[in-house]
Amino acid sequence: MSFRLGIIGAGGIAAEHAKAAGALGIEIAGFCDVVPERAEQLAGQYPGAKAVEKVEDLLALKDMPAVAVTTPNCFHKPHAIAALEAGKDVFLEKPMGMDVAECDDIIDTMDKSGRIVQVNLICRNSPTALVVSDLIQAGRLGRIYHAKASWYRRRGIPGLGRWFTTRSQAGGGVLIDLGVHKIDLVMHLAGHPKALRASGHVTGKFGSPPEKYTYTEMWAGPPNLKGVFDVDDGAIGLVRFENDMTLEVNVTWAANLPGGVYPDGVALMGDKGGCFFELWGDRVMLATEEDGYLVDVKPHVAPEELWNGAWKRQYEMFTRAVVDRIRPQASAEDGRTVQAVLDALYRSSREGREVEVG
Numbered sequence: 045m046s047f048r049l050g051i052i053g054a055g056g057i058a059a060e061h062a063k064a065a066g067a068l069g070i071e072i073a074g075f076c077d078v079v080p081e082r083a084e085q086l087a088g089q090y091p092g093a094k095a096v097e098k099v100e101d102l103l104a105l106k107d108m109p110a111v112a113v114t115t116p117n118c119f120h121k122p123h124a125i126a127a128l129e130a131g132k133d134v135f136l137e138k139p140m141g142m143d144v145a146e147c148d149d150i151i152d153t154m155d156k157s158g159r160i161v162q163v164n165l166i167c168r169n170s171p172t173a174l175v176v177s178d179l180i181q182a183g184r185l186g187r188i189y190h191a192k193a194s195w196y197r198r199r200g201i202p203g204l205g206r207w208f209t210t211r212s213q214a215g216g217g218v219l220i221d222l223g224v225h226k227i228d229l230v231m232h233l234a235g236h237p238k239a240l241r242a243s244g245h246v247t248g249k250f251g252s253p254p255e256k257y258t259y260t261e262m263w264a265g266p267p268n269l270k271g272v273f274d275v276d277d278g279a280i281g282l283v284r285f286e287n288d289m290t291l292e293v294n295v296t297w298a299a300n301l302p303g304g305v306y307p308d309g310v311a312l313m314g315d316k317g318g319c320f321f322e323l324w325g326d327r328v329m330l331a332t333e334e335d336g337y338l339v340d341v342k343p344h345v346a347p348e349e350l351w352n353g354a355w356k357r358q359y360e361m362f363t364r365a366v367v368d369r370i371r372p373q374a375s376a377e378d379g380r381t382v383q384a385v386l387d388a389l390y391r392s393s394r395e396g397r398e399v400e401v402g
């Protein structure tokens with residue numbers, strides 16, 4: 045059950061792809077990056093892996109049925125389409141595209157090519173999300189009527205001043221970056237109800253620090269204080285679903301909010317029970333009723349490396365899709381569904397009113 049994988053883009057998340065794939069015995073055929081040293085640096089860690097600068101050179105490598113696309117968001121569509129047209133299955137980073145029209149183009153090419161696209165909606169495979177999924181399947185929540193999902197960073201703008209904070213390359217800011225995970229996770233756990241309407245508001249307050257940016261976490265850094273920042277670093281949204289379920293989402297890359305005051309995680313309220321769980325921690329709490337008493341249950345989450353365990357499951361799922369030719373659980377259609385909600389929230393914010401989800 046193995047195959048050779050190429051990786052387009054050799055930045056921060058590409059290293060995670062290679063590590064997870066390599067740990068499962070998937071051979072890394074090569075890396076491609078417009079910055080040659082990045083591809084060379086990663087290729088040096090995987091025996092036999094090539095380092096190339098051009099996507100077409102990577103796609104020309106022999107006996108390589110699949111690629112991971114880990115480039116900035118604006119390249120997801122062209123790189124996914126090039127790979128599909130070259131006959132490759134694609135493990136595509138989130139968000140699937142810059143907007144829903146791009147997702148439709150990818151799906152169109154996927155359908156014509158007969159190849160497979162899996163989107164890296166990795167939060168579905170966090171250990172706590174899996175426990176909650178079991179609780180839901182066992183009927184412990186009943187019908188879910190409301191969800192709250194939040195991810196607060198006090199100062200954690202990724203690559204401030206670089207592609208992550210440039211609308212033409214990222215498509216948006218924290219909403220498209222972190223919101224995509226939270227919204228997809230809630231829809232996934234709730235059984236994929238159809239989103240009907242959305243009301244959103246986004247802000248961008250922390251991207252132009254006068255001379256110094258003090259941060260608590262940094263991804264794809266260091267900050268470039270003279271670079272572009274024209275995206276959101278805070279977003280709120282309310283989404284209404286056809287089954288009367290509502291979702292309230294709050295995500296920030298940066299906020300003036302004392303740490304620990306508001307919990308980071310997902311709360312799901314059902315008519316039989318409710319739960320709260322941290323995404324990348326080990327806390328799951330179930331609020332239920334037993335024998336006429338209100339009871340809080342704390343299921344034990346099996347200790348494992350949180351992040352690495354989720355990555356392992358992502359690549360096991362992709363392997364099954366590639367080898368057995370089955371549609372992956374985190375499918376292109378799911379990537380498109382969550383992108384439609386993101387598009388609606390951004391549109392709502394621009395227009396200052398609730399809008400239909402397209």
Ligand SMILES: NC(=O)c1ccc[n+]([C@@H]2O[C@H](COP(=O)([O-])OP(=O)(O)OC[C@H]3O[C@@H](n4cnc5c(N)ncnc54)[C@H](O)[C@@H]3O)[C@@H](O)[C@H]2O)c1
Pocket residue numbers: 052053054055056057058076077078079082099114115116117119137138139164165166221263264
């Ligand atoms: N699933 C997750 O949890 C998760 C986490 C982080 C990032 N991501 C996603 O992964 C993608 C990449 O993010 P990152 O943090 O690795 O960014 P990054 O900036 O660290 O890496 C991107 C790499 O792509 C290269 N690149 C840019 N244009 C290219 C081109 N035309 N051809 C080949 N290479 C090119 C860059 O030189 C860089 O090395 C983004 O879409 C991001 O949203 C997902």
